[in-house]
Amino acid sequence: MFITSIGYYIPDGRITNSDITEILVEDNKEHFSKEDIEFLTYSCTRKFEFLGIETRSCCSEENGDHFASMAEKAARKAIDQAGIPPEEIDCLIFSGVTNPFREPSFAIMLAHRLGIKTGDFFDINDTCNGFMKSIDVAGLYLKSEKYRHILVATCESPYDLKNTLKLDIHIENTDQIDNRLSGLIVGTGAAAMILSSDGGKGRITHYGEQRTSNDWDASMLTLPGTAVPGAKYGDTITGFWSDGRLISSSLIREMPEFILRKLSEWGLDAQSIDLFIHHQLGNNVTFALMDKLNADHQKAPVNTFKQFGNMATVNIPVNLAIADEQGLIKKGDSILLLSSSCGLSYALLHIVW
């Protein structure tokens, strides 16, 4: 399976750290004391600084961006770059976590907008690992020779979803902010990739994943008021909740061992990898992971978290495309894409460029 092209789109709107803390204060000022609000503001601001985030990408009113338009822009770039006519694309797989479509699939609407009249079009949800999982699924179709060209696409627009579902950031006490922090560092963008059975600039050699279900509720985003008996945040969930402490500690503890085991199975080692592209949770997480792999920090040079935030499924393809644009990838380079997502799941994809 080959990567024929990658397209992406990041809207030019930005939400600053102070914008976010203002929203947080607005949503909680009625039930907190002045001292609590003052601590909440200070604590959030400093946590953002420690995590290394300055702004989050978001749709701008000037450009009229929205979920569908951003996904279309990224997909068109991938199609144009590949030089493949839309009618030759056999399948479209869409994977955004913040996909607002329940009926029909977003994929079928996107296919229509792109002029792909017939084919296999469907959505999948594998949280932040959705794009990598799409590639895994596409690989099965390409390997079986059922399809020749597959478009995998994704888009994230968390602030639109927040507005649509009217989700505030209500917390009961100042410590509870840690269960909301993940929702305050999210960003907006779209990405798409054409995968083909032959040709292309990157050959995907291996994909591996590890899933455990014990911490299924580590992070939750449901329709408002969804009944979820036994979930750690209550029996009904409204808004975006996550256990950042559990996620970050599990990731640093479990993911390196998984990566090293998979690399060994594939006859590779961490030192032979030229470029690491990691899911964007800040450089302190990426570098802690690199340290555990005994890999040079300079091999993970692309950090979009500072400017765009965590764009969930969009992070990895965007960062790979940026690395290519910036000339950071040479022919023959060994590239490792590292994905972590809630469930908890870890995924690894190896490419030879």
Added chain:
Amino acid sequence: MTFDEFKLMVSDGLGIDDTLLNRDLSFRDDLGIDSLSVINFLVKIEHKFKFKFDVEHIWAMKNLGEIYDTFTEALNNK
């Protein structure tokens, strides 16, 4: 503040038995403390003592002894 007093503050803030703490311990590698909990602890210290750690420096600090030295230096320079 002495190192023993600092240890009690760490013990209280992160819920760790203070007899386990010494200058050479790493939060992440030896105690398995996640980065968000460490950030929480540092932010509470900052807010209580009215100073700021250097963000770039904080991730380079390898053990409790270095955090204590940075903390006392910041307090003295306040």
